[in-house]
Amino acid sequence: MPESEVNSAREAGSDLHLELSPTGPRRAAVAAGLREAVRSGRLAPGTRLPPYRSLAADLGVARNTVADAYAELVAEGWLTARQGSGTRVADRVTPRPKRATTDPKHVATDPKQATTDPKHIATDPKHATTGPKGVTTDSKLLAAGSNGVTTDSGLGAAGSNGVGAGAERGAGGIRERAAAVVHNLRQGQPDATSFPRTAWATAVRRAMSAAPHDAFAPADPRGRPELRHALAGYLARVRGVSATPDQIVVCxxxxxxLRLLFGGGVLSGPLAVEPYGLPFHRGILADAGVRTIPLGLDDRGARTDRLSSHPGISSRRGARAVLLTPAHQFPTGGPLLPARRAEAVDWARGRGGVVLEDDYDGEFRYDREPVGAVQGLDPDHVVYLGSVSKSLSPAIRLGWMVLPPHLVEAVLAAKGLRExxxxxxxxxALAEFxxxxxxxxHVRRMRQSYRARRNLLVATLAERAPHVAVTGIAAGLHAVLRLPPGTEAATVEAAARAGVALDGLAAFRHPDSPEPHRDGLVVGYSTPAEHRYRPALDALCRALPPPLQRSARAFDHTGLSK
Structure with a gap:
């Protein structure tokens, strides 16, 4: 399919997460995936499906394949198609009752009725579609990013930037800026100039007009039912999450x-974590008296295969929860592969604990198929957390927790009687939106915009700094530039003097991480306004170190310099 056709197809329509069988005719696989999504209740009656061109682009199949699958399901009565109304789930289709998951190693589109091998949940990054020229999306090429310094209450999703106006973070920690920030290339911030002002204002007007009187009484700590209902449908359709509105608590x-779960006494430490992450989040946990224990990391993601054997985790007083970023490891960039996902859920079951799934930017992927949520493997042992801080704006303080039923009341007690x-x-407004x-x-439009920015970053570096490799870019809003050993701190300083705000990798490494230090820069390509992006890349290139003088560089199995 031509690239221009893929891009135009992706600009319209809604997202839809389908689990397709890796074998057999594609039309049959698409039809079977849709039947299962409808039968399980993940696609509710009346749900409008994306245009066939849009879904075909997302699934990487021919348009006629999806069109024929739609027609087949219309003929069978699963779907309806009317001129001007699009293709929708038929109203008479009744979802089958849901059962609890029995084994995370058998996963289907009904997350609670597992039938498909988890090998097919996500595309192995080793076989991911190649991105822009000279770019690899292999998760072996690890990346990182964020700084975790904040001037407000810091209530953001993983990867939020939170850098104060008077501080700069580099390899050596927080320090006063050497120069005023001219070019902001910090990760974790969407382009503020692209906020959909008109569409959001329309949503606010419509929501206020339709709001019942009780909406303006003291607020329910669960969150408004309109939003919880909208989120349940959206997360099921797009991320493969299995939940009723009653399992969702707005935050x-x-x-x-994190504060509600650990500061409120719902969960207790210690907590197993990934070896790279936001220092700010570790600070929140430390304030709650929670010790964090870092796992290792390799080309398959966090070493969840070692949860059961790690002495600090597997002991009687060890961790009963693990915090992961499975769709796009923060900050290294790769997905957690299916076997590691299953191992995390197996561990949580055997331990009587939970997996905390931070889905901070799961909607932004470029060179790989969508990766479904781990929560679908076992909703009784996974707490799924998300927000609009990357997809819409961090200024809209809205997030959500999809909780196992047995944790809902405890979280509500921690939250208090009123919102x-x-x-x-x-x-x-978000429910209406x-x-x-x-x-x-909006998400599709921004996905295309950020993909173009990523491509420009890669092309610019290939032309002006070919010795600097770019990694971790198959998804998300940031990239990592691999630097020669021993150059990170000086490069961050040079960038600061040039007015370029960015972060070094060292700022995100857990102090007790078993992973060795990797020199690199975290570059947020979503942050600058469109008209400021090219000048920012020019300033970045001028701050980069020159090539090493020796003829060859050594790299370890992760793709990062030794």
Whole structure:
């Protein structure tokens, strides 16, 4: 399919996560995936499906394949198709009752009725589609990013930037800026100039007009039912999450969720974590008295295969929870592969614990198929957390926790009798924004914009700094530039003097990490306004170190310099 056709197809319509069988005719696989999504209730009656061109682009199949599958399901009565209304799930289709998951090694599109091998949940990054010229999406090429310094309450999703106006973070920690910031290339921030002002204002007006009177009474700590219902449908359709609205608790972002879970006494430490992450989040946990124990990391993702044998985790008083970023490891960039996902869930079951799934930017992927949520493997042992801080704006303080049923009341008790963190107006507006399809449209538009920015970053570096490799770019809003050993701190300093705000990799490494230090820069290509992006890349290139003088460089199995 020509690239221009793929791009235009992706600009319209809503997202839809399907698990397809890797064998057999593609039309049959698409039809079977859709039947299962409808039968399981993940696609509710009346749900509008994306245009066939859009879904074909996402699945990497021919348009006629999806069109024929749609026609087949219309003929069978699963779907309806009307001129001007699109293709929808037929109203008379009744979802089958859901059962609890029995084995995470057998996963289907009904997350609670597992039938498909988890090898097919995600595309192995070793076989991912090749990105821009000279770019690899192999998760062996590890990346990293974020700084974790904040000037506000810091209630953001993983990867939020939170850098104060008067501080700079580099390999050596926080320090005063050497120069005023001219070019902001910090990771974790969406382009503020692209906020959908008109569409959001429309959503606010419609939500206020339709709001019941009780919406303006003291707020329910669960969150507005309109938003929880919209989120349940959206997360099932796009991320493969299995939940009822009653399992969803609205919060003010990922950090707020951490505070409720650990500061509120719902969960206790120690907590197993990935070897790279936000220092700010570790600070929240430390304030709650929670010790974090870092796992290792390799080309398959976090070493969840060692959860059961790690002495600090597997002991009687060891960890009963693990915090992971499975769709796009933060900050290294690769997905957690299926076997490691299953091992994490197996461990949580055997331990009587939970997996905390931080899905901070799962909607932004470019050179690989969508990766479904781990929560679908076992909703009783996974806490799924997300927010709109990357997809919409960190200024809209809205996030969500999809909780195992046995944790809902404890989280509500920690939150209090009344909602004190998020406003009803924003909750109702977001519900309308999702239900109207405008949220899908915005995410698709920004996905294309960020993909173009990523490609420009890669092309610019290939031309002006070919000795600097770019990694971790198959998804997300940032890239990692691999640097020669021993050059990270000086490069961060040079960038600061040139007015370029960015972060070094060392800032995100857990102090007790078993992983050796890797020199690199974290570059947020989503952050600058469109008209400031090229000048920012020019300033970045001028701050980069020159090539090493020796003829060859050594790299370890991760693709990062030794």
């Amino acid at each position: 003010a972002g990922f950090a707020h969720g 004190a963190w998020t406003g009803v107006t924003d909750q109702l 999702i239900e109207s399809g405008r949220y899908d449209k």
